Amino acid sequence: MAVTAQMVKELRDKTGAGMMDCKTALKETDGDMEAAVDWLRAKGLSKAAKKADRVAAEGLIGIAEADGKAALVEVNSETDFVARNERFQSLVLEIAKAALATDGSVDAVKAASMAGSDKNVETALTDAVATIGENMILRRSAMLSAEPGVVASYAHASAAPGLGKIGVLVALQSNGDKAKLAAFGRQVAMHIAAANPLSVDVDGLDAETVQRERAVFAEQARESGKPANIIEKMVDGRMRKFYEESVLLKQAFVIDPDHSVEAAMAEAEKDAGAAIAITGFVCFRLGEGVEREEEDFAAEVAAAAGGR
Template sequence: MAITAGMVKELRDQTGAGMMDAKKALTETEGDMQAAVDWLRAKGLAKAAKKSGRVAAEGLVGVAVEGGVGVAVEVNSETDFVARNAEFQSMVAEIARAALGVAGDVEAVKAAPMGGKTVAEIVTDKVATIGENMTVRRSARLEADVVAAYVHNAVAPGMGKIGVLVGLKSTGDAEKLAALGRQIAMHVAATNPASLSEADLDPALVEREKQVLTEQARESGKPDAVIEKMIVGRLNKFFQEVCLLKQAFVVNPDLSVEKAVKDAESDVGAPIAVTGFARLEVGEGVEKEDEDFAAEVAKTLGR
């Protein structure tokens, strides 16, 4: 029997299975829809789909660097127990390595080849075997002369709760550049800057902040000329707080990051430019359901 696209879509809608899995199920059962559903259930793939509605706000960020390319990938799970599972950690490490070979967007990472399947298919398989919803949520990619990485709260090499990449452009000593880049990456992990520089800030964010500062200044009752100067000064302070290059360097708060980079040029032996950074923190922006410890244990045990 010919398997049509409509049949594949219907089966996917019923089970949440991947396209190739749905097509294979229909082929194996000669187009029998109910038998195909049972086939997927038997393989654990329909079971995985049932879990896909659960909130996955735990997990790990995996980072990998090769040559002048660095990637960070956030892979979520429902509980921290699974994030500490060696099987899950091994999968995250493999996904990060697979991400090195594709574009930076998360859909490209999901479609990347890994162990004879795609990353998305591997994750689906793990959902079925481990028994929790998992998802590849976000990814980032940097290319530069030197890409440095830092993982905060590392649970294994190259993975933890926060992953940071920093790109540096320079013809200087690569080893010293990497050391500087790691320091900057540690700074980024701690301060979570909104942008590299003032020019990179979201204009809407700047305008919103300016409006707030304007209203605050007007409350002082001072003349307009004074208010205008107050706004300029407060905006500059805002830029120092949220722009990486203007922030006080955590390694030496007496210097801005920009000044610390400039001072490092003599040691590196060439001009240095920070070309970009990426910071991924597990569960950032995900609304997590409140759950007590006992309930988390029970869920992990499948009760």
């Protein structure tokens, strides 16, 4: 019996198994849907479906670099115990390497081939769920490039080289010495992890955010009862402070707080022998924005006591 794409999709929806595994199961069972479900269960490949509704907010950020580009991925697991598993760590690094061959979007990374395997990233993750027994998801991914130049990276709370709880990429476009660029870029990446800027420069800030901040500052200034021209100057002063706190180039450089990142970059240009432009950055913080399940410890203890 011919296996159709619709049959594969239906089996995948039922079991949560990977597409290739579903196709194989249907071929092995001559298209019998229920038999295919049992085939996947026997192989341990349908476990993924049972895990899929669990909150995955732990895990690791993975980084992979190549000449002039780097990729960043966040792979979540349910527990930090799994994040310490060497197999999981290796999987995250391999996914990051696979991401280098894509545009950095999650869909593209899921479809990318794993090195030395006929499986794509999505199938490899499904197989890992079945083997390790926890829900795992590729939540986010990104890729930056700089030509000419370097993409520097930094992993904070590192579990192993290229793995951590915070991952940062920063692209430096320059014809300067690459070793010097990489060294400065790593410092900037460390700064980004610590200072959490919103954009590279003032022009890169979201216009809505700027308008909202200005409106708040204006309302605060009006409450002072001062004349309109003074209020305008007060707002401008507070906006400058906002930029110094929120814009990468305006922030005090964590490596040397007496100077801004912009001033530090001017010094780095002299060292590298060419002008430098920071063209972009990405910062992933593990589990950022994931709604975690809150456990009521008191209720749990009471329930346990009542069950004696």
